[in-house]
Amino acid sequence: MNQVSCGTxxxxxxxxxxxxxxxxxxxxxxxxxxxxxxxxxxxxTDDITTCVRGRSEHVxxxxxxxxxxxxxxxxxxxxxxxxxIGCPGDSEGDTYMSEDxxxxxxxxxxxxxxxxxxxxxxYPMNNPDYMQVIADQVETAKEHSTFTxxxxxxxxxxxxxxxxxxxxxxIFVDTAQSSSHGHVTMTATVSANxxxxxxxxxxx
Amino acid sequence: MNQVSCGTxxxxxxxxxxxxxxxxxxxxxxxxxxxxxxxxxxxxTDDITTCVRGRSEHVxxxxxxxxxxxxxxxxxxxxxxxxxIGCPGDSEGDTYMSEDxxxxxxxxxxxxxxxxxxxxxxYPMNNPDYMQVIADQVETAKEHSTFTxxxxxxxxxxxxxxxxxxxxxxIFVDTAQSSSHGHVTMTATVSANxxxxxxxxxxx
Numbered sequence: 001m002n003q004v005s006c007g008t009x010x011x012x013x014x015x016x017x018x019x020x021x022x023x024x025x026x027x028x029x030x031x032x033x034x035x036x037x038x039x040x041x042x043x044x045t046d047d048i049t050t051c052v053r054g055r056s057e058h059v060x061x062x063x064x065x066x067x068x069x070x071x072x073x074x075x076x077x078x079x080x081x082x083x084x085i086g087c088p089g090d091s092e093g094d095t096y097m098s099e100d101x102x103x104x105x106x107x108x109x110x111x112x113x114x115x116x117x118x119x120x121x122x123y124p125m126n127n128p129d130y131m132q133v134i135a136d137q138v139e140t141a142k143e144h145s146t147f148t149x150x151x152x153x154x155x156x157x158x159x160x161x162x163x164x165x166x167x168x169x170x171i172f173v174d175t176a177q178s179s180s181h182g183h184v185t186m187t188a189t190v191s192a193n194x195x196x197x198x199x200x201x202x203x204x
Numbered sequence: 205m206n207q208v209s210c211g212t213x214x215x216x217x218x219x220x221x222x223x224x225x226x227x228x229x230x231x232x233x234x235x236x237x238x239x240x241x242x243x244x245x246x247x248x249t250d251d252i253t254t255c256v257r258g259r260s261e262h263v264x265x266x267x268x269x270x271x272x273x274x275x276x277x278x279x280x281x282x283x284x285x286x287x288x289i290g291c292p293g294d295s296e297g298d299t300y301m302s303e304d305x306x307x308x309x310x311x312x313x314x315x316x317x318x319x320x321x322x323x324x325x326x327y328p329m330n331n332p333d334y335m336q337v338i339a340d341q342v343e344t345a346k347e348h349s350t351f352t353x354x355x356x357x358x359x360x361x362x363x364x365x366x367x368x369x370x371x372x373x374x375i376f377v378d379t380a381q382s383s384s385h386g387h388v389t390m391t392a393t394v395s396a397n398x399x400x401x402x403x404x405x406x407x408x
Contacts, residue, residue, distance in 0.1 A: 015323065015357045017393065019282060021229035026399060044356075046403035048323050048395045051356045078223060080284045082325065082391055084357045087335075092356075119219065119252050121286065123327045123389065130330055131291075152248075152255045152296075153219045153288045153389075185327065185357075187286055187391060189221065191252045195230060199250035 010176070011097055013053035014063050016081025018070045028077075032069035037104035038062055042093030049081075054096035056173050057103055059083070064165035065105035071114045071161070071192035079190040083168075085176045086125075086183035114161040117198060118190045119154040120168060124175055125183040133178070137171045144170070149203040154187075158200045164190060215301055216380070217257040218267050220285025222274045232281075236273035241308035242266055246297030253285075258300035260377050261307055263287070268369035269309035275318045275365070275396035283394040287372075289380045290329075290387035318365040321402060322394045323358040324372060328379055329387040337382070341375045348374070352404050358391075362404045368394060 020028040041054035041062050052062050063081060071077035122137055124130040138155055141147035144167040148156040157164050172186045224232040245258035245266050256266050267285060275281035326341055328334040342359055345351035348371040350363040361368050376390045 013356060015355075017282065017284075019223035019225060021223060021225060021227075023225075023227045025225035025280065046355070047398045047400035048321050048360070048393055048403075049358075053356070076229065078221065080221075080393070082357060087357075117252050121389075123329065125327065125329070126332055126334055128330055151219075151250070152217060152257070153286060153291075154253075156252070185325075189252055189284070194251045196251035199252075 010085060011053055011093060012056040012059045012083065012085045012176075013051060013093075014059050014081045014083045015049050015051045016063060016079060017049045018066055019078045019080065020070055021076040028070055028073075028075060032066055035069045035108070036062060036065040040096060040099040040104060042096050053093035055099055055101065056085070056169065056176070057101055058096070058099060060165060060169040061103040061105050061109075064161060065109045067190060067192070068109045068112045068114050068161050072112045074193050076193045076195060077191075079188070081188055083172050083186045083188070084184070085172075110162050114192050116159065116161040116164040116190050116192050117194070117200065118157040118164050118168070118188055119151060120157065120171075120186060120188040121154045122171060122175060123185045123187075124179060125185070127179060127182060133175060137175060140171055140174060141167050148200050156200070158198070161190070161192065214289060214380070215257055215297060216260040216263045216287065216289045217255060218263050218285045218287045219253050219255045220267060220283060221253045222270055223282045223284065224274055225280040232274055232277075232279060236270055239273045239312070240266060240269040244300060244303040244308060246300050257297040259303055259305065260289070260373065260380070261305055262300070262303060264369060264373040265307040265309050265313075268365060269313045271394055271396070272313045272316045272318050272365050276316050278397050280395075280397045280399060283392070285392055287376050287390045287392070288388070289376075314366050318396050320363065320365040320368040320394050320396050321398070321404065322361040322368050322372070322392055323355060324361065324375075324390060324392040325358045326375060326379060327389045327391075328383060329389070331383060331386060337379060341379060344375055344378060345371050352406055360404070362402070365394070365396065
């Protein structure tokens with residue numbers, strides 16, 4: 001962020017954390033990480049967040065897997081992250097761009113049933129048409145049947161974690177591809193097992 | 205987000221959640237909310253996040269207060285939110301813009317000692333000079349002596365919750381004022397009482 005110029009690499013990254021609302025939060029996170037294969041991504045964790053970088057399919061694969069493995073036992077768990085492409089500021093992790101496209105965690109994630117509710121927001125940077133880009137991607141979400149409604153500053157998705165992360169990935173990758181050298185970011189708050197009543201009534 | 209055109213109001217909003225990593229998370233959040241005066245902001249909560257809107261000083265006052273009240277008893281607690289100005293998409297909450305500037309929670313928040321570590325990212329939309337705007341605001345953070353370093357996709361602040369939220373507010377308000385009709389968003393992940401070792405060694 002303290003870089004004035006953008007890089008040219010199309011490496012994708014996500015800076016995220018997973019929050020299990022439990023006294024055992026540290027054990028739940030450690031156990032989830034043990035069950036996720038992160039060998040195709042660059043990964044670094046500090047005391048606030050974790051950063052994962054590489055090919056888009058592996059970044060989304062790992063993000064979904066960490067969330068699903070942390071949430072699968074029923075604890076109220078939230079994934080909060082910002083996906084980014086187009087402004088890495090350096091080349092760290094670029095070697096991971098040569099990995100093949102086979103997702104290492106998809107099978108395990110798909111076999112784990114976790115219902116997810118999401119608020120996401122898309123930020124195509126330096127783009128005068130960004131509001132139209134966002135509106136187009138809401139249409140994409142509607143095609144996935146995960147779109148519930150717009151809320152202030154965000155859009156809501158509901159469905160299985162698999163469908164929700166699939167929708168987020170398509171929206172992000174579509175937007176990134178349509179702005180070939182552009183900088184695009186997307187925030188997502190993905191929640192499972194909340195004791196609060198779901199506000200998932202559609203407006204339309 | 206499913207709006208194609210931006211509004212003209214300069215109302216500020218934040219969509220956020222507070223995550224106490226505890227079996228008692230619901231009680232901690234409810235108790236924190238009881239200790240925060242939210243009468244000068246529009247506020248709506250669903251099962252994923254809470255949205256607060258109004259004058260910038262009250263939005264930051266309430267955000268800081270909820271975090272501080274939730275974290276003050278030592279539970280590992282994280283505030284995660286996106287601040288926004290310039291694209292509300294509607295006029296809901298506009299009546300709160302006529303409130304005076306006296307902060308209702310500042311005294312209580314200042315008297316509560318909570319150390320906070322933060323990753324934040326600034327997104328000035330539709331602005332070809334956005335990377336320079338970001339770089340300028342990092343300089344502002346350095347003047348506050350809360351700035352620790354840049355990380356991938358974000359910048360790190362460390363200090364008291366009071367200093368950290370004060371820095372975030374100045375950065376956000378400065379950026380909003382310098383782009384008089386612009387749409388600006390800022391993400392912040394603010395963590396307290398983490399059992400992980402702080403990665404707060406400065407690079408410079």
